[in-house]
């Protein structure tokens with residue numbers, strides 16, 4: 463499989479998967495997308511039902527990756543998707559399932575269930591793709607004899623998932639910027655307790671946007687970027703998106719075990735990476751009925767799916783909510799979806815995303831917008847009040863404690879239930895990561911997987927810095943050598 467840019471570059475010479483893996487944005491600022499969407503036949507689908515998670519990951523990824531030896535890719539999948547890595551399960555779940563499905567109950571005639579994507583090392587769904595990305599990076603860098611220095615900014619989930627995926631890996635260093643004193647104590651402990659020599663935690667005096675700004679400005683110095691081989695592992699990496707498509711297959715098999723032929727998925731959404739993976743699974747031929755995009759108070763995506771108007775927000779307009787991993791001002795993976803929606807018309811995408819730089823675009827009168835329904839997309843939004851009510855309701859009714867993001871997913875899923883159609887809500891994090899909200903809802907602490915007892919008191923390793931671009935560059939230069 464070869465890859466082109468959503469804005470037209472690479473059309474004459476599409477690149478291989480490994481170039482797209484290590485390259486970040488396409489040369490014209492667009493995002494990479496496969497030249498054509500691979501298909502799964504119904505016979506293949508039946509065969510895939512029997513596979514283990516690692517085997518299924520290999521089957522799906524093989525359709526997108528042909529520049530890594532099949533035996534090597536298979537070994538990388540087997541090394542990634544093990545019960546030892548995804549071990550932080552509920553007592554009722556089997557770690558061997560990797561993404562266990564827990565039935566909640568029948569609501570309005572629809573079997574409602576949770577697909578646990580947060581049993582990995584950092585207790586958020588980002589581990590599902592990031593763990594594989596770490597192994598793919600190590601392999602691709604080793605094969606080329608190259609090194610990379612990952613520079614990123616995080617407000618919590620992404621940074622820790624990246625660090626736990628890349629710790630101790632050959633050829634990789636991670637410089638992760640976070641706003642000093644603003645992450646939850648649990649998230650801080652997760653990141654700062656890492657003692658690996660290739661992980662550098664930098665707590666900056668500032669807010670998340672200041673950290674992101676430092677990353678952006680370091681990257682603008684092209685000579686520095688080249689000399690110090692600065693790279694990224696952000697959510698636009700296509701390898702992450704495609705790795706996420708695997709659990710839609712897995713969830714579909716589990717939810718249809720009792721005989722249903724279609725499944726709907728509800729997805730707590732921010733940067734549109736998770737639900738885009740569902741769209742890809744559907745385009746490959748998986749019979750998904752609805753893809754329910756659930757947002758929080760930052761309704762950029764809900765607004766688009768309801769009206770056809772995509773209006774990005776300024777960072778000052780972006781609300782700080784109690785489902786913080788969905789607090790976005792624009793959705794960084796959305797361009798890929800729009801490319802597909804307009805039938806792969808790169809000139810159109812270029813024009814639309816030039817408008818985005820000025821604030822947004824309006825597709826309401828465009829025939830392409832009709833495809834939204836054809837693709838099964840619906841949407842809704844949640845709020846702090848809904849979130850607390852859903853956490854209380856699910857704990858009371860089903861005895862399961864869910865995290866605030868997953869609660870947003872359930873809130874919106876309930877607006878789209880259909881009799882006889884299983885509704886699978888993606889569980890994107892474990893409640894212990896957001897304990898303050900759980901305590902506000904339930905007046906008791908969130909359950910904590912055994913491996914995380916007392917992590918707040920582990921020794922911490924981090925550097926405190928001002929948001930100073932040249933100091934940051936010096937720091938990198940000193941540690942890369």
Ligand SMILES: *Cc1c(COP(=O)(O)O)cnc(C)c1O
Nearest residue numbers: 619732733734735736787890891
């Ligand atoms: C990142 C994240 C999301 C949003 O996922 P996107 O792929 O950005 O849409 C939702 N919930 C949690 C817990 C997350 O960490």
